[in-house]
Amino acid sequence: MRFDQETHVKFRHLGQPPGLRHPRLWKEKASTLEGIINLMPPSGRCSGINGPRRSTNVTLDIFEYSYNSRGTERYPQKGVVKQVASKLLRALSEKGLALLVNHGIPECKMKAAYRAFDAFCELPEEVRTKYERNESNYGYVKPGPSKYTDEKEARHVFNVTGTGGPLPDEEVPGFKSAVDELARDFKQLSAMLLTALAVGLEQSPDFLMSKHSRMLEPGNESTLRLLYYPPLGAPAPGLARCSAHCDYGTFTLLAQDCEGGLEIQTPYGERWGRVGHLPGAILVNTGDILANWTNNQLPALRHRVVVPEHCGRGRHSIAFFVHPDTNTLIEPLDTKIAQANQEPALCRLQKKKRGVMTAYHHIQRRFRETYAS
Ligand SMILES: O=C(O)CCC(=O)C(=O)O
Numbered sequence: 001m002r003f004d005q006e007t008h009v010k011f012r013h014l015g016q017p018p019g020l021r022h023p024r025l026w027k028e029k030a031s032t033l034e035g036i037i038n039l040m041p042p043s044g045r046c047s048g049i050n051g052p053r054r055s056t057n058v059t060l061d062i063f064e065y066s067y068n069s070r071g072t073e074r075y076p077q078k079g080v081v082k083q084v085a086s087k088l089l090r091a092l093s094e095k096g097l098a099l100l101v102n103h104g105i106p107e108c109k110m111k112a113a114y115r116a117f118d119a120f121c122e123l124p125e126e127v128r129t130k131y132e133r134n135e136s137n138y139g140y141v142k143p144g145p146s147k148y149t150d151e152k153e154a155r156h157v158f159n160v161t162g163t164g165g166p167l168p169d170e171e172v173p174g175f176k177s178a179v180d181e182l183a184r185d186f187k188q189l190s191a192m193l194l195t196a197l198a199v200g201l202e203q204s205p206d207f208l209m210s211k212h213s214r215m216l217e218p219g220n221e222s223t224l225r226l227l228y229y230p231p232l233g234a235p236a237p238g239l240a241r242c243s244a245h246c247d248y249g250t251f252t253l254l255a256q257d258c259e260g261g262l263e264i265q266t267p268y269g270e271r272w273g274r275v276g277h278l279p280g281a282i283l284v285n286t287g288d289i290l291a292n293w294t295n296n297q298l299p300a301l302r303h304r305v306v307v308p309e310h311c312g313r314g315r316h317s318i319a320f321f322v323h324p325d326t327n328t329l330i331e332p333l334d335t336k337i338a339q340a341n342q343e344p345a346l347c348r349l350q351k352k353k354r355g356v357m358t359a360y361h362h363i364q365r366r367f368r369e370t371y372a373s
């Protein structure tokens with residue numbers, strides 16, 4: 001099991017030239033980020049996203065979080081928030097996905113978590129079973145049947161939720177500190193994005209933060225998820241890395257290594273597009289609840305991870321699922337988002353019109369649909 005860094009990018013750069021805090025590789029590539037670029041080599045070791053697939057590359061909007069100048073954690077500078085807000089809304093309404101750089105979470109923390117989870121996945125099954133996912137969605141899920149389709153999903157998952165639970169720090173020293181560091185950083189970054197989203201949606205700056213006041217605490221379903229997809233042979237019928245789905249919450253932050261395989265269905269079409277890899281960057285994608293809040297003007301992004309055609313390596317990723325506090329009422333806002341001028345294709349589970357509900361009812365229904373069989 002291993003991971004390295006390579007650059008496979010087709011991104012559109014929005015905003016100012018990157019600042020000083022970018023990861024090294026990002027800084028090296030930054031000078032070429034003008035308009036649409038494609039740094040994807042014609043062939044290479046990480047052929048999973050270069051090989052001949054049905055899907056094509058998607059062009060993503062990159063925007064800067066301006067970590068250097070954001071002010072304090074709770075009260076980021078107004079100008080920064082406004083800039084992030086308009087870029088984030090544009091990207092999420094057009095693509096359902098945005099790419100964040102200069103966000104302040106160092107790549108070495110992701111790598112420490114990838115390494116810790118690698119070590120956990122190498123433990124004998126009976127040890128891993130001690131940490132199995134419980135009814136509060138906390139814990140380890142071994143590779144097995146997909147929650148979404150008839151496919152078999154080849155991935156290890158470890159969910160860390162606000163209910164708390166055991167972490168395998170005895171078997172894997174450093175596991176807890178890797179998770180704790182990331183949990184704190186992802187929460188902080190999410191707070192900034194929630195503030196920006198609220199401003200972009202013409203609400204008071206703390207409109208969304210006040211509804212997400214307990215992330216990773218009891219009474220809130222936000223989850224930090226470590227994922228490891230072991231190396232596989234060629235794609236086989238009925239075998240997926242992660243089947244197509246939309247996330248349930250407000251939005252998801254996703255860090256990934258360079259293995260590739262992540263694909264998205266753009267909101268206004270049925271076609272699947274590949275998402276490249278930009279070292280150090282974090283993807284932000286819309287979930288069900290934000291789609292609901294915005295009357296589907298920020299549609300939930302359908303995504304999946306496919307088995308690469310020629311790649312014998314493993315894939316690592318880390319997702320931070322941001323959810324509102326469970327007692328939050330999810331009611332569509334009146335705000336009209338300028339960019340959302342097309343009718344987006346809806347996620348299967350969003351198609352039915354439903355009345356007002358709380359975040360708790362929403363997540364319980366999604367869990368029932370997901371874990372029914
Ligand atoms: O591993 C990935 O990149 C995607 C994971 C994912 O979409 C999920 O767990 O909801």
Ligand SMILES: [Fe+2]
Pocket residue numbers: 245246247303
């Ligand atoms: Fe997902």
